[in-house]
Amino acid sequence: MLDLGEGLAVAFKVESHNHPSAVEPFQGAATGVGGILRDIAAMGARPVALLDGLRFGEPDDHFSRAVDGVGHYGNCVGVPNVGGEIVFDEDYASNCLVNAMCVGLLPAERVVRAKATAAGALVVLYGATTGRDGIGGASVLASAELGDDDADKRPSVQVGDPFTGKRLIEVSVELVERGLVRSLQDCGAAGLASSLSEMAADYGIDVRLDRVPQREEGMEPWEVMISESQERMVAIVEPERLGEVEAVIDRWELHRAVIGEVTATGILRATWNGEEVGAIPARLLTGECPRYAVAREPRTPPSETTTTTPPARQALRELLASPALRSRAFVTRRYDQLVQSRTVRRPGLDAAVLRLRPEWRGIAVTLDGQSRLGVLDPRLAGQLAILEAARNVACAGGEPIGFTDCLNFGNPEKPEVGWELAEAIEGMALACEALGVPVVSGNVSLYNDTDGRSIPPTPVVGCVGLVPDVRRVPRGWREGDAILLARSRSPLTFAGSEAQARWGSLGGSPSLDLASEGALVRYASRVAQHASLVHDAAEGGLAVALAEAALWSAAGAELDLEDDALTLFGEVGGQVIVALPSGDVEPDPTGADVEVRRIGTVGGDALLGIPLAELACAYEGEA
Amino acid sequence: MTELRPRIAVITFPGSNDDVDARLALEQLGAEVVPVWHATTELAADLGGIVLPGGFSYGDYLRCGAIARVAPVMGAVRAFAADGGPVLGICNGFQILCEAGLLPGVLRANRQLEFLCADVTVVVESDGTPFTAALTPGEELVIPIKHGEGNWVTDPALHAELVERGQVVLRYAEDVNGSLDRVAGVANEEGNVLGLMPHPEHAVDPLLGPTGGVPLLQGLVAAAHERLAGAGVA
Ligand SMILES: [Mg+2]
Numbered sequence: 001m002l003d004l005g006e007g008l009a010v011a012f013k014v015e016s017h018n019h020p021s022a023v024e025p026f027q028g029a030a031t032g033v034g035g036i037l038r039d040i041a042a043m044g045a046r047p048v049a050l051l052d053g054l055r056f057g058e059p060d061d062h063f064s065r066a067v068d069g070v071g072h073y074g075n076c077v078g079v080p081n082v083g084g085e086i087v088f089d090e091d092y093a094s095n096c097l098v099n100a101m102c103v104g105l106l107p108a109e110r111v112v113r114a115k116a117t118a119a120g121a122l123v124v125l126y127g128a129t130t131g132r133d134g135i136g137g138a139s140v141l142a143s144a145e146l147g148d149d150d151a152d153k154r155p156s157v158q159v160g161d162p163f164t165g166k167r168l169i170e171v172s173v174e175l176v177e178r179g180l181v182r183s184l185q186d187c188g189a190a191g192l193a194s195s196l197s198e199m200a201a202d203y204g205i206d207v208r209l210d211r212v213p214q215r216e217e218g219m220e221p222w223e224v225m226i227s228e229s230q231e232r233m234v235a236i237v238e239p240e241r242l243g244e245v246e247a248v249i250d251r252w253e254l255h256r257a258v259i260g261e262v263t264a265t266g267i268l269r270a271t272w273n274g275e276e277v278g279a280i281p282a283r284l285l286t287g288e289c290p291r292y293a294v295a296r297e298p299r300t301p302p303s304e305t306t307t308t309t310p311p312a313r314q315a316l317r318e319l320l321a322s323p324a325l326r327s328r329a330f331v332t333r334r335y336d337q338l339v340q341s342r343t344v345r346r347p348g349l350d351a352a353v354l355r356l357r358p359e360w361r362g363i364a365v366t367l368d369g370q371s372r373l374g375v376l377d378p379r380l381a382g383q384l385a386i387l388e389a390a391r392n393v394a395c396a397g398g399e400p401i402g403f404t405d406c407l408n409f410g411n412p413e414k415p416e417v418g419w420e421l422a423e424a425i426e427g428m429a430l431a432c433e434a435l436g437v438p439v440v441s442g443n444v445s446l447y448n449d450t451d452g453r454s455i456p457p458t459p460v461v462g463c464v465g466l467v468p469d470v471r472r473v474p475r476g477w478r479e480g481d482a483i484l485l486a487r488s489r490s491p492l493t494f495a496g497s498e499a500q501a502r503w504g505s506l507g508g509s510p511s512l513d514l515a516s517e518g519a520l521v522r523y524a525s526r527v528a529q530h531a532s533l534v535h536d537a538a539e540g541g542l543a544v545a546l547a548e549a550a551l552w553s554a555a556g557a558e559l560d561l562e563d564d565a566l567t568l569f570g571e572v573g574g575q576v577i578v579a580l581p582s583g584d585v586e587p588d589p590t591g592a593d594v595e596v597r598r599i600g601t602v603g604g605d606a607l608l609g610i611p612l613a614e615l616a617c618a619y620e621g622e623a
Numbered sequence: 624m625t626e627l628r629p630r631i632a633v634i635t636f637p638g639s640n641d642d643v644d645a646r647l648a649l650e651q652l653g654a655e656v657v658p659v660w661h662a663t664t665e666l667a668a669d670l671g672g673i674v675l676p677g678g679f680s681y682g683d684y685l686r687c688g689a690i691a692r693v694a695p696v697m698g699a700v701r702a703f704a705a706d707g708g709p710v711l712g713i714c715n716g717f718q719i720l721c722e723a724g725l726l727p728g729v730l731r732a733n734r735q736l737e738f739l740c741a742d743v744t745v746v747v748e749s750d751g752t753p754f755t756a757a758l759t760p761g762e763e764l765v766i767p768i769k770h771g772e773g774n775w776v777t778d779p780a781l782h783a784e785l786v787e788r789g790q791v792v793l794r795y796a797e798d799v800n801g802s803l804d805r806v807a808g809v810a811n812e813e814g815n816v817l818g819l820m821p822h823p824e825h826a827v828d829p830l831l832g833p834t835g836g837v838p839l840l841q842g843l844v845a846a847a848h849e850r851l852a853g854a855g856v857a
Contacts, residue, residue: 075738075769076638076640076682076683078639078640078641078678163637163682163683163684166679167638252637253637332740333739333741334737334740335738335740336640336738336740337769338767338769338822338831339640339641339644339677340643341643341644341648341824341825341828341831344830344831346832355830357647471830
């Protein structure tokens with residue numbers, strides 16, 4: 001949670017729902033969205049934006065059903081979906097990734113802790129009833145490799161009900177707004193067992209499991225304790241506020257029950273019809289849980305071989321039309337991007353911008369990951385995941401203020417994966433230090449293995465930036481604007497690039513100059529305050545970025561660039577395109593860390609010799 | 624003398640999502656918004672208009688709008704409409720008005736069988752409603768849609784009658800969701816009840832996108848104003 005000034009704070013977090021989505025993509029993705037929404041609501045924040053990171057083998061039916069699931073939940077609860085990333089790569093064919101991020105706003109003074117705070121307070125469960133769905137979901141699905149018998153695990157997938165989810169959010173926000181609860185905790189993975197142990201850590205909780213409203217007959221106490229039935233929340237309530245709390249829950253017609261009370265024993269104790277069925281010191285489940293040191297074994301990446309690209313025009317057309325780089329509108333139009341009337345900049349380029357109405361300030365939000373680079377150098381992938389998220393927010397006019405991360409990795413008991421994980425975290429930490437921006441929340445998804453094969457190390461990073469004035473957010477380059485290119489000192493390379501994936505073979509040792517990359521992010525954020533467009537080069541390099549800028553703005557450009565494959569399609573080294581009215585171009589104000597030079601002028605209806613209509617055709621394709 | 628701000632009710636059902644957006648848009652256009660909870664059975668006497676907003680009332684279970692049509696507040700909405708008061712149903716609100724029999728036709732799943740969020744161009748077909756009185760037939764408005772079930776249909780005979788009587792008020796310039804005759808919005812015979820799939824409340828602020836919703840909502844505010852002036856409420 002971060003202070004935005006003016007009495008406002010922002011809460012944001014990304015979480016994975018990979019294994020359930022691999023087994024049942026619609027419900028897996030839907031409940032992933034539901035879970036992250038409840039996490040944010042439990043902090044007392046009103047959710048204002050969703051983003052999702054989807055990585056699949058190809059744009060097939062499995063993928064489409066996950067998109068349906070994301071849209072179904074988000075559209076129904078009335079929270080706009082404003083971006084994220086969609087990656088198609090054979091490496092995710094049997095272990096897809098579904099990462100969901102939520103951003104919420106709350107008054108700065110209202111910070112709710114997920115801990116019980118006084119003995120004698122009541123534990124109130126509200127929302128949906130509890131059934132056998134999702135029993136063992138966390139242990140069966142989140143922490144085991146998938147194999148041929150996936151279908152048997154289907155009953156373990158939780159089922160979402162966004163209508164109840166919406167009412168749960170409304171109740172939770174109202175309870176916090178009116179100061180009626182001491183704390184809130186959502187029931188996520190491992191159900192009551194997990195939420196109660198977090199709340200009981202410093203005090204103790206006696207829970208009467210027989211009082212939990214159940215939707216099935218004959219449930220065992222342990223089933224009630226670990227059921228992952230969705231749309232449930234636990235509140236700690238002072239006895240004298242109980243009547244008011246119940247009235248709020250009843251107004252929204254949700255189930256509720258007082259299921260226990262806070263004690264001073266430090267023990268999480270469960271009873272069933274008065275008989276003790278389990279007891280454990282709560283801290284053993286949280287702060288004092290066993291820790292493991294994983295074995296780490298570095299590996300050497302393959303060395304770089306020559307990448308020979310086709311002639312520039314053909315290469316650009318092919319890249320734009322590829323599933324990897326083509327327009328994502330065929331997905332984002334299936335999400336409500338507009339509800340809540342904050343969306344100043346819709347998804348499609350770098351980062352979306354939401355207005356903090358009634359103020360003119362706003363936030364820029366994005367979610368980006370790395371994977372191919374992770375195969376070559378997981379530390380560098382961690383760095384670039386952070387840098388790219390920051391750069392996207394900066395290009396939309398935001399100053400990055402915080403990150404959230406989701407670490408999607410294989411089985412960490414394999415020493416190679418242990419090493420990847422450690423390296424990626426170290427890389428992210430180094431990049432954060434270079435930017436002076438913290439990571440405020442996160443989630444880890446391990447055991448992303450199918451039939452013994454791990455996914456590539458995939459750090460996914462969400463970033464929130466503060467936009468000083470949404471009326472100045474860059475909207476698109478205009479006829480006659482000067483086009484500048486700002487570059488970091490990090491070298492351009494084909495290692496890990498889209499061009500190498502297409503026309504070469506994966507290998508090489510790319511590198512980053514973090515000080516220079518940090519300066520480039522700050523330059524982009526600064527120049528975006530008076531530029532007509534700022535856009536960074538990412539997958540596909542400078543040529544693809546220029547084409548994206550031209551299509552976003554519906555105007556071509558006259559460019560003076562070397563016809564050199566590395567200049568046009570090289571990646572990794574940070575590059576930012578800036579368009580400004582010609583009169584505004586100042587001499588390079590950035591010092592030695594960033595090189596800025598003019599590369600052309602906006603005008604005409606072609607780019608790099610290709611008519612815009614033809615580029616649009618390649619990029620938009622058919623739905 | 625300060626200008627009269629007509630009072631317009633925005634009804635919130637459990638699952639309504641665009642109720643806040645409707646309030647913001649109407650306030651921007653000079654109305655005073657009265658939030659009304661679905662369980663209410665009586666409306667204030669000095670209401671000038673009613674909006675049924677977008678969203679997923681009651682989770683759209685059974686069928687879109689099928690549960691909301693029997694919500695406690697709907698009796699008062701019917702009475703207000705029968706008395707000639709302007710009622711605007713947006714998206715889910717349109718679906719509710721159709722289910723309630725206040726508007727003709729039904730809304731089925733989009734032809735693409737997918738939810739669709741996009742700015743679309745709609746053409747004004749009739750100026751015979753208070754919402755479109757200040758517009759000229761043929762005029763084009765750009766307004767976003769965002770729905771999964773906006774594919775309006777009715778039987779051919781009734782459709783012909785509706786066209787004849789000017790009850791087809793808005794058409795999409797191009798087919799977007801499979802709607803019969805590209806119908807985007809229809810009115811009742813008297814013209815005081817209008818339902819439409821596009822979201823005018825999301826098209827009032829140039830900072831957020833197109834502004835084609837302004838004249839339609841201004842029409843509602845003007846009609847509400849007139850109703851109150853006529854009733855001598857000020
Ligand atoms: Mg970008």
